[in-house]
Amino acid sequence: xxxxxxxxxxxxxxxxxxxxxxxxxxxxxxxxxxSKLFFLTxxxxxxxxxxxxxxxxxxxxxxxxxxxxxxxxxQSSSTGxxxxxxxxxxxxxxxxxxxxxxxxxxxxxxxxxxxxxQLKHYVKRLLxxxxxxxxxxxxxxxxxxxxxxxxxxxxYLVPKLLLYGGCRGGYFIxxxxxxxxxxxxxxxxxxxxxxxxxxxxxxxxxxxVHQDIITDFVGVRxxxxxxxxxxxCFRLLFYMEVCVWFIPWLAGKLSKLNxxxxxxxxxxxxVALCAVKSDLVAYVAILCFxxxxxxxxxxxxxxELPSWSVTLRNMSxxxxxxxxxVSEYGKLALRxxxxxxxxxxxxxxxxxxxxxxxxxxxxxxxxxLARRFPLVKRWLL
Numbered sequence: 001x002x003x004x005x006x007x008x009x010x011x012x013x014x015x016x017x018x019x020x021x022x023x024x025x026x027x028x029x030x031x032x033x034x035s036k037l038f039f040l041t042x043x044x045x046x047x048x049x050x051x052x053x054x055x056x057x058x059x060x061x062x063x064x065x066x067x068x069x070x071x072x073x074x075q076s077s078s079t080g081x082x083x084x085x086x087x088x089x090x091x092x093x094x095x096x097x098x099x100x101x102x103x104x105x106x107x108x109x110x111x112x113x114x115x116x117x118q119l120k121h122y123v124k125r126l127l128x129x130x131x132x133x134x135x136x137x138x139x140x141x142x143x144x145x146x147x148x149x150x151x152x153x154x155x156y157l158v159p160k161l162l163l164y165g166g167c168r169g170g171y172f173i174x175x176x177x178x179x180x181x182x183x184x185x186x187x188x189x190x191x192x193x194x195x196x197x198x199x200x201x202x203x204x205x206x207x208x209v210h211q212d213i214i215t216d217f218v219g220v221r222x223x224x225x226x227x228x229x230x231x232x233c234f235r236l237l238f239y240m241e242v243c244v245w246f247i248p249w250l251a252g253k254l255s256k257l258n259x260x261x262x263x264x265x266x267x268x269x270x271v272a273l274c275a276v277k278s279d280l281v282a283y284v285a286i287l288c289f290x291x292x293x294x295x296x297x298x299x300x301x302x303x304e305l306p307s308w309s310v311t312l313r314n315m316s317x318x319x320x321x322x323x324x325x326v327s328e329y330g331k332l333a334l335r336x337x338x339x340x341x342x343x344x345x346x347x348x349x350x351x352x353x354x355x356x357x358x359x360x361x362x363x364x365x366x367x368x369l370a371r372r373f374p375l376v377k378r379w380l381l
Contacts, residue, residue: 053301058100059313061297065100066316067355068093070323074350075331075343086347088274088282092290095239097316098176099294102243105180111187119184123177130173132379133321134166140325141167168324179240192245203238210235213279242291250291251298259296266292314366314381315359323358330357 071090108118134141145160146153164171186195208214254262266289273285331350334340342350370377 053303054305055100055104055297056300056302056305056309057297058104059305059309059316061293062097062100063312063316063319065093065097066319069097069320070327070354070358071347071351073324073327074347074354075327088286091282092286094172094236095286095290096293097172097320098236098239099243099247099290100297101176102180102240103247103294103298106243106245107248109184116184119181122180126173126177128379129317129381130165130167130170134170136380137167137321137325140329144168144328167321169321172320175236176240179237182237183240183244187244195244196241196246199238199241203234203236203241206234207236207238208280208283211279211283213283238287239290243294247291247294247298250295254292254295255299257296259300263293263296266296311363311366314370315362317381318362318365319358322361323354326354326357330354 068090071086072093105118105122145157149156160166163174165174183195183199186198205214205218209216270285270289274282276282331342334342342353365376365380370381
């Protein structure tokens with residue numbers, strides 16, 4: 001026979017089991033369950049740990065890409081195989097800079113949160129950078145713009161500022177702003193696959209048309225005054241797109257590989273494909289090489305960035321925006337006051353002289369001036 005206490009314990013166990021089943025049932029019907037809360041908490045901790053790591057070599061390759069961008073604006077003429085090979089090496093620079101810049105932004109975005117604070121901060125940061133350099137370089141870019149449009153410069157000034165920014169080279173910053181905002185909206189409301197396919201079709205078409213690799217059979221190319229539908233935002237849009245999720249996903253697949261070794265292998269394959277001497281094949285080679293390079297370097301992390309890496313990062317933007325002034329007005333000053341035509345000495349000499357002037361100024365702005373004057377760091381770096 002069971003006594004009263006034993007009957008009570010059995011009854012209590014039955015009640016506890018019934019309450020447990022009711023709790024499980026309520027969790028299944030709930031929109032925000034404790035299991036989801038636990039999952040989101042773990043995901044948040046992983047996000048925090050990921051944000052405490054830094055990409056070790058991103059700043060090195062961003063700096064190298066800025067040095068290559070300088071070659072776009074050389075006035076020296078060359079012929080033969082040098083032009084072909086150097087053109088394709090140079091064409092890596094802008095996509096490479098876009099990829100490493102975009103990856104730094106998209107890693108901060110959390111799609112499980114409906115907040116646009118990171119995007120607003122990113123746009124605000126780029127606009128302040130554009131405003132700072134537009135003010136510093138105002139005498140140069142405004143004089144150049146008024147010379148190109150002497151009769152109606154005031155009419156064209158507004159679309160120029162909206163599409164390309166103020167200073168020369170500002171089109172790249174504006175492209176990052178427009179492209180990032182567009183991709184953020186597409187992925188927020190359309191998911192992963194649809195924006196990826198859409199941007200691949202539109203972005204690559206604009207880029208191939210701009211490089212005259214294919215004919216503009218759709219008829220989208222417009223170039224009137226400063227209104228150009230092939231401006232940089234469209235041409236580099238797919239390189240921004242692959243940074244949203246494709247390169248991080250590919251980096252996970254390649255995480256067990258030796259990154260530096262496979263970068264060398266990818267470079268060899270890239271050179272071999274360019275040797276075919278087909279512009280379309282070279283375009284595909286550049287696209288694949290930049291994506292694989294970004295994925296391999298995505299896995300190379302460190303817990304603290306060395307000071308030289310931060311210096312190279314700050315110097316990159318200065319070299320990019322300042323070399324326009326050195327290239328145009330520096331060579332003009334040499335021609336007028338010293339009678340030296342720098343372009344006549346060939347691309348090697350011209351390139352070396354431009355870097356010899358630009359790099360010390362870039363280091364001065366990025367290091368001593370940034371330390372002494374906080375406004376320099378806030379508006380120019």
